[in-house]
Amino acid sequence: MxxxxxxxxxxxxxxxxxxxxxxxRISADHAGVDDLLMIGVLRGAFMFLGDLARxxxxxxxxxxxSLSQHERGATQSExxxxxxxxxxxxxxxxxxxxxxxxxxxxxxxxxxHTLEVRRPASLRTCVLARKxxxxxxxxxxxxxxxxxxxxxxxxxxxxxxxxxxxxxYIGVVHGPDDA
Amino acid sequence: MDPTTPEGQAAPPPVLISERQIAExxxxxxxxxxxxYAGVDELLLVGVLRGAFIFLADLARxxxxxxxxxFMALSHYEHGSTPSGxxxxxxxxxxxxxxxxxxxxxxxxxxxxxxxxxxRTLEARRPASLKICTLTxxxxxxxxxxxxxxxxxxxxxxxxxxxxxxxxxxxxxxxYIGVLEPAPDGG
Numbered sequence: 427m428x429x430x431x432x433x434x435x436x437x438x439x440x441x442x443x444x445x446x447x448x449x450x451r452i453s454a455d456h457a458g459v460d461d462l463l464m465i466g467v468l469r470g471a472f473m474f475l476g477d478l479a480r481x482x483x484x485x486x487x488x489x490x491x492s493l494s495q496h497e498r499g500a501t502q503s504e505x506x507x508x509x510x511x512x513x514x515x516x517x518x519x520x521x522x523x524x525x526x527x528x529x530x531x532x533x534x535x536x537x538x539h540t541l542e543v544r545r546p547a548s549l550r551t552c553v554l555a556r557k558x559x560x561x562x563x564x565x566x567x568x569x570x571x572x573x574x575x576x577x578x579x580x581x582x583x584x585x586x587x588x589x590x591x592x593x594x595y596i597g598v599v600h601g602p603d604d605a
Numbered sequence: 606m607d608p609t610t611p612e613g614q615a616a617p618p619p620v621l622i623s624e625r626q627i628a629e630x631x632x633x634x635x636x637x638x639x640x641x642y643a644g645v646d647e648l649l650l651v652g653v654l655r656g657a658f659i660f661l662a663d664l665a666r667x668x669x670x671x672x673x674x675x676f677m678a679l680s681h682y683e684h685g686s687t688p689s690g691x692x693x694x695x696x697x698x699x700x701x702x703x704x705x706x707x708x709x710x711x712x713x714x715x716x717x718x719x720x721x722x723x724x725r726t727l728e729a730r731r732p733a734s735l736k737i738c739t740l741t742x743x744x745x746x747x748x749x750x751x752x753x754x755x756x757x758x759x760x761x762x763x764x765x766x767x768x769x770x771x772x773x774x775x776x777x778x779x780x781y782i783g784v785l786e787p788a789p790d791g792g
Contacts, residue, residue, distance in 0.1 A: 464778075468676055469699075472652070476662035479778035487774040490654055490678070492696060510678060510696040513655075514774065583662075588673045588700070592650070592665035 432580050432590060432597030436572060441582060441596065444571050445474070448552065449481030452522065452569060455550075459520045461485050465512065467537070468492040470526030470591070473583035474554045474571070478524065489514055493533065506536045521546040526583045529557040529576075531565030555579060555596070572596075618766055618776060618783030622758055627768060627782065630757050631660070634738065635667025638755060642706065647671045649707045651698065653723070654678040655777070656712030659769040660740040660757070664710065675700055679719070690718025690749065694726075707732045711739040712769045714756075717749030724751060741765060741782070764788040 456462050464486050466475040472490075479486060492510035521541065528534050534551060541549055552569035557576055559565060564573075578600065580586045581593030590597065642648050648668070652661040654676050665672060678696040707727065714720055720737065727735055738755035745762045760782075766772050767779030772789060 461775075466658070469674055472658045472674075472676075473662040473666070476659040480659065480780040482778065485775070486778050487771075488655060488658070488777050489774075490658075490676075492676075494699075513680075585673075589647075589671065591674050592668060592672045594666040 430599075432593065432599050434595050435574075435577070435579060435598045436582075436596040438594045441571075442477070445477045446481055448569055448571060449478055449483075452478075452552065453483040456484050456520060456522075459484055461487055461519070463514065463516060463519050463521045464488050465521060465523050465541075466490045467523070467525045468510070470583045470585065471524050471554070473592075474526060475524045478552070487514075491537070493537070506533055508540070516541060516544050516546045518545070518547050521549045523549065523551045525551070525553045527555045527557070527579070528553045528565045528567065530559035531567075534565060534567075554582070555584070617779070618785055620781050621760065621763070621765060621784045622782040624780045627757075628663070631663045632667050634755055634757060635664055635669075638664075638708065638738065639667075639669040642670055645670060645706050647673060647706070649700070649702060649705050650674050650710055651707055651727075652676045652710050653712070654696070656769045656771065657710050657740070659778075660712060661710045664738070673700075677723075679723070690716070690720070690722035692719055692722060702727065702730050702732045704731070704733050706734045707736070709735065709737045711737065712741065713765070714739045714742040714751075714753055715746045717747050717751045717753075720753075721749040721751040740768065741770070758782075 462484055464475060464479055466472055468490050479488060489512045491512055493506050494509045523537060525534060550568040553567050554571040555574050556570045557574055577598050578586060579596050580590035580599055581595050581597045583591055585591040586599050648670055650665055650672050652658055675698045677698060679692040680695045682693055736754040739753055740757040741760050742753060742756050743762050744759050764772060764785040765782050766776035766785055767781050767783045769777055771777040772785055
């Protein structure tokens with residue numbers, strides 16, 4: 427039994443408040459949209475999406491997409507492939523892509539390009555946590571839960587080696603050496 | 606919360622099980638499951654997409670033992686459902702389950718035939734243990750011989766939506782469980 431409990435970085439109440447605020451903004455920005463399709467990127471986004479979707483005040487539907495790295499992918503953006511595509515067509519629909527964490531933004535860019543080819547009416551991005559990528563640049567996103575420093579964060583869907591995903595808060599683990 | 610009432614939208618489905626009742630039940634299930642698995646190194650929660658994701662998100666947070674998460678996506682064969690409950694795996698697990706403790710998390714058990722098929726499929730991989738947890742169950746519809754270990758709510762034979770459950774992919778994100786009246790055809 428791993429007795430290690432990652433120290434709290436963002437408590438459950440702060441997450442709930444932030445998710446509420448995001449949901450209000452997203453609902454306002456999509457006022458009049460008759461069905462917003464929320465696409466959760468597995469596996470990390472399921473908890474964030476579960477809370478966010480319930481707080482929206484506009485009609486929405488939900489789908490999931492799953493990615494994995496190619497075995498010998500040269501760079502992150504070249505290395506991504508779809509393990510499970512959407513069940514529904516998105517042509518002409520309003521779409522919100524929901525991710526758990528973004529740093530370089532390469533994976534998200536791959537997804538956005540993949541989905542834009544399908545000609546949605548609109549496509550926006552929402553991420554729980556954003557870190558600075560290489561050269562300190564910030565990925566451009568429509569909705570950001572938290573901007574966080576370059577630490578390994580876990581919980582609320584985020585994992586370390588598929589562990590700690592189900593913590594109700596966002597915690598910090600250090601490297602494998604000092605965890 | 607009236608997630609479906611901008612101008613021109615249908616009224617939200619009437620409440621069958623409120624948000625508060627769900628939260629209390631999920632917390633109770635979380636305690637029960639944590640106690641039953643006391644001493645287990647790690648419990649693998651397998652969510653069946655798409656319907657189980659909200660239930661899984663809430664349940665997982667209430668467990669007090671180390672867990673990991675994976676998902677499966679299923680779909681019916683072209684010719685519709687079969688009496689055997691056989692379904693196509695659209696997305697299989699990412700991780701092997703041999704020797705691991707697994708809890709399959711479902712949104713609804715209706716006839717139970719698909720669940721029984723899924724259970725046989727996973728048991729063939731020889732997990733250390735395999736149990737089933739469902740948010741809702743319709744006892745009047747059950748035909749399969751399948752043991753469900755944890756049940757959130759036994760419900761009447763009505764078309765329920767919300768908290769992950771959908772009708773035509775609608776109403777999934779309601780924070781409560783509601784009933785569609787009149788029931789849509791083909792249920």
